[in-house]
Amino acid sequence: MTGTPSAVQVQNDVIISKTSGYIGVGVLNPQVQLDLRSASSENSLGLSTTNMSASAAGVGAVRYDVVSSPAGPKIEVSDGTIWHKAYIAPQKAVVVARKVTNQSIAPNIATNIGTWSVVRDMSNSFDASSGVFTVPRDGTYTFLLTFNFSGAVINDGSRVESQFYNTTTSTILASVYKTFGQSMTGSADDANAMRSTQAGGASTVTLTLTAGTKIVPRLWHNLVSSSSVPLRVSSNLSDPANPDDGFNNLTIIEH
Numbered sequence: 001m002t003g004t005p006s007a008v009q010v011q012n013d014v015i016i017s018k019t020s021g022y023i024g025v026g027v028l029n030p031q032v033q034l035d036l037r038s039a040s041s042e043n044s045l046g047l048s049t050t051n052m053s054a055s056a057a058g059v060g061a062v063r064y065d066v067v068s069s070p071a072g073p074k075i076e077v078s079d080g081t082i083w084h085k086a087y088i089a090p091q092k093a094v095v096v097a098r099k100v101t102n103q104s105i106a107p108n109i110a111t112n113i114g115t116w117s118v119v120r121d122m123s124n125s126f127d128a129s130s131g132v133f134t135v136p137r138d139g140t141y142t143f144l145l146t147f148n149f150s151g152a153v154i155n156d157g158s159r160v161e162s163q164f165y166n167t168t169t170s171t172i173l174a175s176v177y178k179t180f181g182q183s184m185t186g187s188a189d190d191a192n193a194m195r196s197t198q199a200g201g202a203s204t205v206t207l208t209l210t211a212g213t214k215i216v217p218r219l220w221h222n223l224v225s226s227s228s229v230p231l232r233v234s235s236n237l238s239d240p241a242n243p244d245d246g247f248n249n250l251t252i253i254e255h
Contacts, residue, residue, distance in 0.1 A: 054083045092254040095120065155224060167215070
């Protein structure tokens with residue numbers, strides 16, 4: 001063949017530049033000693049593992065490894081002494097969600113808190129409808145749940161329990177209690193005993209979790225004896241000054 005090859009011809013050709021001696025695989029004008037940067041779908045480099053030591057392979061040698069800890073496929077580069085993992089940090093999970101939909105919590109029954117409005121989900125690990133967070137990778141995660149109930153005449157000595165529940169194993173991984181009195185002044189026969197009280201608080205837990213674990217926040221209470229108590233949720237989302245806005249929130253952070 002004479003003349004300049006066409007783009008189609010170059011795609012499956014190995015070319016050695018007469019001026020530089022550089023090799024191009026599917027590249028007409030290689031810019032480095034081995035240039036694979038073609039525009040075709042075959043533009044890739046295949047590597048496999050090697051038992052050679054880093055010193056034997058030499059500085060700058062590259063291998064693919066699936067044996068050494070931590071487990072999982074990775075590229076390693078030799079510095080002439082040891083093999084170094086070419087590690088790319090993943091996007092850490094950060095979830096920020098708020099309750100903007102009414103939800104009532106029945107007494108003496110642990111209830112999953114769902115139907116969240118997601119402000120941020122950096123790893124797409126949170127199901128806003130169910131409230132379930134799927135752990136993207138092994139690691140340590142902090143959960144912060146703030147809650148506030150609408151006003152109700154509550155039982156003296158009642159409590160609210162925030163639970164962080166593993167839906168896979170059906171186990172409570174952590175729980176936080178907060179107790180509430182019947183009135184601000186104490187005695188059951190006090191006039192304040194029949195006043196409406198808003199039970200609220202915040203719970204923070206840090207857990208070491210494995211990838212794939214599914215966690216959902218739950219609330220349990222015995223504030224009242226029979227009827228459900230609704231969470232305090234804004235009825236007017238367009239008004240940032242609404243007094244019922246911003247009381248029920250969930251934040252999840254991967255460390």
